[in-house]
Amino acid sequence: MGALPVFRWHLAPDGLATRRQLRAAGLRPGGQDVAAQLERPRRRRPPLVAYLYRIDQAKPVRPMTPARWAALARANAARRRCPECGRDAGYVIPASLGMCVPCAFPEEQRAA
8 A cells, every 4th residue: 555554464563452352351443543564475365454543643432332232232143044944043144054954954954
């Protein structure tokens, strides 16, 4: 990138962190622009890139409210509900199947 400083992997200066590092510290970027980027070279592929943010401008993570907890619980419950039979599968329905395992492979379930 033209204006962004680029650092090699594991050689970022102090005071900069990735989104994951900020989150682990209980922080978020808070609307600030990317300060720099890390590049990890790879053979025969484009390099891996991670964006860095300034720690001193990061803001604390917003706390979860009861409404957010409820919305998260509803979303997770919807991921467990089979669209074919409508039952709670007890696990997250695989996107590759699109339905619970008994609905996807009924003949194998009868044999067992």
